[in-house]
């Protein structure tokens with residue numbers, strides 16, 4: 171799990187969902203302050219329930235839109251976003267908002283499903299996460315056409331990040347059919 175150099179670190183998780191990544195980051199960086207934001211209030215409530223259950227004090231959740239982050243310029247040392255950007259109506263705008271709230275030299279870690287995933291890798295992924303209550307062919311169709319099909323390739327997202335003002339972009343492979351984009355301000 172990512173650990174921040176220098177303390178105290180201010181970390182933002184955009185599209186935090188049920189808070190799993192934010193809470194792991196908070197536990198891995200006990201001196202940091204982690205904020206998770208999500209567009210859906212239902213997710214914010216679920217994240218707050220998990221935070222309470224896991225008794226993590228250095229993490230908070232709030233409702234917010236990646237298109238207009240409710241924070242001032244340079245408010246964070248690090249920003250993460252996991253499997254959320256494919257849902258944003260304007261990813262360039264979201265990445266430019268992330269750049270705005272990052273301090274100079276700060277890094278953003280953007281992870282997403284790889285639209286260029288091979289049929290073999292997708293099959294292996296769907297077999298690994300097979301759920302007894304979903305018909306296998308339906309699950310593969312959804313993964314191919316909805317989850318991965320509506321996502322980006324690493325190259326596409328890198329181009330969008332450059333459009334958003336990031337000149338320093340590195341693409342890394344992530345576990346499974348996902349990629350990680352590391353953007354430095």
Ligand SMILES: C[S@@+](CC[C@H](N)C(=O)[O-])C[C@H]1O[C@@H](n2cnc3c(N)ncnc32)[C@H](O)[C@@H]1O
Pocket residue numbers: 184185186187188189190191207208209210213234235236237251252253254257258259
């Ligand atoms: C697939 S979930 C990923 C959740 C979490 N990052 C994880 O990996 O477990 C995507 C999340 O992005 C959120 N989301 C979608 N559009 C958003 C936006 N414009 N601003 C903030 N959050 C957004 C959704 O509400 C959802 O909770």
